[in-house]
Amino acid sequence: MGVIFSARRKTGRFELEAIEMAVRSAMHQAGAAALTNLLQFPIPAADQRSLPCACGHQAHYRELRAKPILTAVGQAHVSRAYYLCPHCHHGQFPADVELDIENTEFSPGVRRMQALVGQEVPFDQGRQQMKLLADLEVTTKSVERTAEAIGEDIATREQAEIQRAKQLDLPMVLGEPMPILYVEIDATGIPVVKKETVGRQGKDGHPARHRDVKLGCVFTQTTWDSEGYAIRNPASTTYVGAIETAEEFGKRIYLEAWKRGWSHAQKKVVLGDGAEWIWNIADLHFPGAIQIVDLYHARQHLWELTRKLYPNEEAEQRRWMMTHQHMLDRGDIENLVHALRAINSSASELAESIRTTADYFETHAQRMRYPEFRRQHLFVGSGVIEAGCKAVIGSRCKQSGMFWTVNRANAILALRCCHINSRFVDYWAARRA
Numbered sequence: 248m249g250v251i252f253s254a255r256r257k258t259g260r261f262e263l264e265a266i267e268m269a270v271r272s273a274m275h276q277a278g279a280a281a282l283t284n285l286l287q288f289p290i291p292a293a294d295q296r297s298l299p300c301a302c303g304h305q306a307h308y309r310e311l312r313a314k315p316i317l318t319a320v321g322q323a324h325v326s327r328a329y330y331l332c333p334h335c336h337h338g339q340f341p342a343d344v345e346l347d348i349e350n351t352e353f354s355p356g357v358r359r360m361q362a363l364v365g366q367e368v369p370f371d372q373g374r375q376q377m378k379l380l381a382d383l384e385v386t387t388k389s390v391e392r393t394a395e396a397i398g399e400d401i402a403t404r405e406q407a408e409i410q411r412a413k414q415l416d417l418p419m420v421l422g423e424p425m426p427i428l429y430v431e432i433d434a435t436g437i438p439v440v441k442k443e444t445v446g447r448q449g450k451d452g453h454p455a456r457h458r459d460v461k462l463g464c465v466f467t468q469t470t471w472d473s474e475g476y477a478i479r480n481p482a483s484t485t486y487v488g489a490i491e492t493a494e495e496f497g498k499r500i501y502l503e504a505w506k507r508g509w510s511h512a513q514k515k516v517v518l519g520d521g522a523e524w525i526w527n528i529a530d531l532h533f534p535g536a537i538q539i540v541d542l543y544h545a546r547q548h549l550w551e552l553t554r555k556l557y558p559n560e561e562a563e564q565r566r567w568m569m570t571h572q573h574m575l576d577r578g579d580i581e582n583l584v585h586a587l588r589a590i591n592s593s594a595s596e597l598a599e600s601i602r603t604t605a606d607y608f609e610t611h612a613q614r615m616r617y618p619e620f621r622r623q624h625l626f627v628g629s630g631v632i633e634a635g636c637k638a639v640i641g642s643r644c645k646q647s648g649m650f651w652t653v654n655r656a657n658a659i660l661a662l663r664c665c666h667i668n669s670r671f672v673d674y675w676a677a678r679r680a
């Protein structure tokens with residue numbers, strides 16, 4: 248402070264930023280000194296010098312041991328009793344358990360910051376944010392380790408919850424009945440390290456360098472706009488996502504829908520593209536829900552076919568689309584399939600494309616009654632989950648130079664969804680309990 252004020256006398260200038268940072272730093276130092284003082288535990292009283300050990304024997308007090316601990320106000324030190332079991336040689340620090348600093352040199356407050364920045368941005372950017380926002384020096388690696396450890400813990404708790412749900416041990420969800428509840432499901436690839444794609448088929452003959460994250464969201468709708476188009480309830484969207492099998496993901500999205508009140512929704516909708524696994528999940532976990540294939544994916548299938556039918560003839564493509572898209576939009580899928588199957592083609596590759604396109608529409612016919620869905624003011628596009636793929640997964644996991652392992656990606660995704668779903672506060676409280 249003396250340096251700052253003498254500089255002001257010399258130059259006559261008042262550098263507020265330099266001063267506020269210096270004041271914060273001084274406050275931190277004072278705070279860290281106070282915390283260090285608080286964290287000097289006494290030698291245990293004579294009758295408290297042994298503790299039960301996990302092995303069944305007794306651990307005995309040996310000495311006071313100190314370790315550095317980075318807190319929200321900077322580096323402090325804790326000194327606490329160390330107990331050792333003579334039988335199994337396992338040591339323990341009961342104070343560390345109480346303070347939630349077992350096996351870590353970061354306080355709970357600092358770990359929470361590391362988790363927050365680590366789920367939002369690449370770990371090195373997280374380190375920089377910690378420095379600027381909190382004046383805390385941490386390493387990139389420590390942001391990564393802490394965020395991953397917390398994410399793993401969240402993922403483990405979710406698995407336990409999913410297992411309980413599987414045994415139909417779900418607590419009844421109470422609340423106002425809601426008019427319409429949606430489940431949307433999609434998948435998006437993220438880049439992974441080589442070992443995670445061994446033996447996996449890539450796309451278009453290239454070796455696989457990505458693994459699919461399955462993402463699901465649940466949101467509600469109560470109303471529609473003056474033109475009858477669905478309006479999503481603001482801040483009603485929650486997400487779940489992981490790299491896992493469709494079977495595992497099915498249980499995950501089912502639990503999420505349940506938590507959000509699936510059992511007492513008046514109208515239930517599942518929306519997705521044409522991927523078979525999505526509709527298997529819908530049939531298995533959400534029977535009775537209205538199933539809708541995203542209209543824009545369906546139109547895309549027609550576009551792809553018309554480009555093959557009339558290569559480089561844009562006018563012809565548009566003319567063909569006009570009549571065929573009209574059938575699609577009208578939900579007249581039977582006639583569309585009929586029209587597709589009536590196309591003559593001698594080229595076997597083209598004939599195959601026509602057949603698979605016709606099959607696609609035939610398979611999903613009931614999921615494409617768009618006028619009927621619109622009459623009920625429902626969403627017919629899966630825009631919410633597609634935006635989610637970008638905002639929840641892409642922005643964090645698909646930056647250049649990133650290569651994930653499945654476990655690490657799943658840990659960060661668990662943490663990220665927990666944060667985005669506004670459940671981190673609850674998780675943190677439950678973890679302390």
Ligand SMILES: [Zn+2]
Nearest residue numbers: 300302332335
């Ligand atoms: Zn022991």
